[in-house]
Amino acid sequence: MGIGNILFLVVFAVANVLFIKQAKKIIRNIKLGRAEDRSDRPAERWKTMARVALGQGKMTARPVAGILHILVYVGFVIINIEVVEIIIDGIFGTHRILSFMGGFYNFLIASFEWLAILVLVSCALFLIRRNVLQIKRFHYKEMTSWPKSDANLILIFEILLMSAFLIMDGADSILQSRGVEGYHPGGAFPVSSSLTYWFLAGLSDGTLIMVERGMWWFHIIGIFGFLNYLPLSKHLHIILAFPNTYFSNLNPKGRFTNMESVTNEVKLMMDPSADPFAAPAPPEGEIPSFGAKDVQDLTWKNLLDSYSCTECGRCSSVCPANQTGKLLSPRKIMMDTRDRLEEVGKNLDAGKEDDGKKLLGDYISEEEIWACTSCNACVDACPVNIDPLNIIVELRRNLVMEESKAPTELTTMFNNVENNGAPWAFSPADRLNWVNED
Numbered sequence: 001m002g003i004g005n006i007l008f009l010v011v012f013a014v015a016n017v018l019f020i021k022q023a024k025k026i027i028r029n030i031k032l033g034r035a036e037d038r039s040d041r042p043a044e045r046w047k048t049m050a051r052v053a054l055g056q057g058k059m060t061a062r063p064v065a066g067i068l069h070i071l072v073y074v075g076f077v078i079i080n081i082e083v084v085e086i087i088i089d090g091i092f093g094t095h096r097i098l099s100f101m102g103g104f105y106n107f108l109i110a111s112f113e114w115l116a117i118l119v120l121v122s123c124a125l126f127l128i129r130r131n132v133l134q135i136k137r138f139h140y141k142e143m144t145s146w147p148k149s150d151a152n153l154i155l156i157f158e159i160l161l162m163s164a165f166l167i168m169d170g171a172d173s174i175l176q177s178r179g180v181e182g183y184h185p186g187g188a189f190p191v192s193s194s195l196t197y198w199f200l201a202g203l204s205d206g207t208l209i210m211v212e213r214g215m216w217w218f219h220i221i222g223i224f225g226f227l228n229y230l231p232l233s234k235h236l237h238i239i240l241a242f243p244n245t246y247f248s249n250l251n252p253k254g255r256f257t258n259m260e261s262v263t264n265e266v267k268l269m270m271d272p273s274a275d276p277f278a279a280p281a282p283p284e285g286e287i288p289s290f291g292a293k294d295v296q297d298l299t300w301k302n303l304l305d306s307y308s309c310t311e312c313g314r315c316s317s318v319c320p321a322n323q324t325g326k327l328l329s330p331r332k333i334m335m336d337t338r339d340r341l342e343e344v345g346k347n348l349d350a351g352k353e354d355d356g357k358k359l360l361g362d363y364i365s366e367e368e369i370w371a372c373t374s375c376n377a378c379v380d381a382c383p384v385n386i387d388p389l390n391i392i393v394e395l396r397r398n399l400v401m402e403e404s405k406a407p408t409e410l411t412t413m414f415n416n417v418e419n420n421g422a423p424w425a426f427s428p429a430d431r432l433n434w435v436n437e438d
Contacts, residue, residue: 008090008220015224022231026307029345033300038247048385049246058383062314065129068122075115075122076158079165082112086220096172099186109187113169117191120162123155130155137313140322142332147234147311154235161222168215170196171208180205234311241384244308247301248385253376256393261288291397294358295341298394305386306338315378315388326371330378330388336363337391360395369395370407 038045051057056073060066085098099105130138130151138151169192175183200208230236237244292298315330316322322329340359347355360366369392378388399405406414413423421428 030303033303036299053241053245071122075119096186106188113191116162137317164215164219166192171212237310240308290401292394309334314381318377318381321371328371333388
């Protein structure tokens with residue numbers, strides 16, 4: 001085993017250890033949420049995941065972005081199958097060890113190259129859409145310097161990785177054609193041989209080897225770097241889109257989740273024969289709470305949603321409150337939830353239990369959550385089935401049921417329901433007066 005193989009093993013091990021460490025923190029953070037059972041209807045869940053995450057079923061609602069995203073998604077995933085070969089070659093010091101597959105291997109490499117050029121072009125077009133065409137939803141107020149930079153960085157990174165892949169193949173094809181030692185024939189290079197021949201063909205064998213090895217190392221280290229960049233980026237959805245869509249809310253979108261304790265009280269009130277003192281008391285020492293004040297009050301699925309957010313802005317672009325100038329942006333709700341969860345996680349790592357901050361108030365304002373019309377447009381538009389409305393409803397519940405805070409219009413309606421049994425300011429005895437009107 002040479003120095004190169006040892007160095008590769010060290011880089012490979014460090015990259016995986018760092019990724020596992022970050023993944024454990026994210027899993028720990030998600031588990032801070034309340035329990036929720038999403039294990040029902042497994043067959044339907046698998047179908048939803050296959051259609052939405054694997055099949056990109058909701059992306060094509062906007063055809064241009066959808067088709068480009070599918071090209072990047074499919075291309076990047078399939079091309080990285082070659083990473084398996086690169087890892088084997090890196091460990092054992094071999095060259096294109098899978099080339100024994102003959103014609104099928106040639107077909108694979110040729111397919112990878114065509115996909116690589118499609119990914120490269122698609123990423124370039126995405127950069128133009130974001131920075132030249134100035135698509136409105138990419139420039140809402142929550143898209144500050146880091147979210148903007150994050151999106152651009154990953155696109156540039158993918159362009160560099162695909163370029164390195166093609167230059168590596170181009171140099172390899174020339175070295176193979178010259179019969180250079182260690183570069184036995186293997187693979188078909190329809191794209192790289194055309195794109196790179198004009199500036200690689202005149203190089204000496206030694207220089208070509210340096211180019212090929214340099215691009216090989218750049219490509220694999222880039223892959224490892226990308227792996228460890230994901231947990232810090234919105235592009236974590238590449239991984240989390242699958243569990244997030246599997247655990248989607250399968251109930252009709254208009255159905256709210258009622259609190260069992262409140263439901264039981266209402267049932268007691270509606271039953272004239274019920275004993276009001278028969279309601280079960282909460283366990284000793286446990287103070288019942290309503291809604292969510294901070295991320296720990298949300299469910300683990302809400303927190304998984306926040307990490308799965310792609311920051312694409314489709315939710316905010318269809319939100320009627322946002323489009324009429326209200327403060328609400330569903331994307332910001334998800335970004336704020338993730339930012340607060342990250343902050344809570346860092347506090348735990350530092351042994352700090354309470355930093356005096358809360359999700360409601362310090363990150364998300366009351367004005368934002370009361371601007372929501374509960375129309376579910378954001379939920380319907382999300383390409384990975386995220387549910388911002390559920391978080392908004394839980395924050396509202398906390399305000400109303402814990403702090404008795406609600407807009408004047410709602411307070412009036414609540415009082416009418418309490419006093420008159422209906423939202424209107426009419427006595428129950430007067431409800432049918434309209435029948436007698438001419």
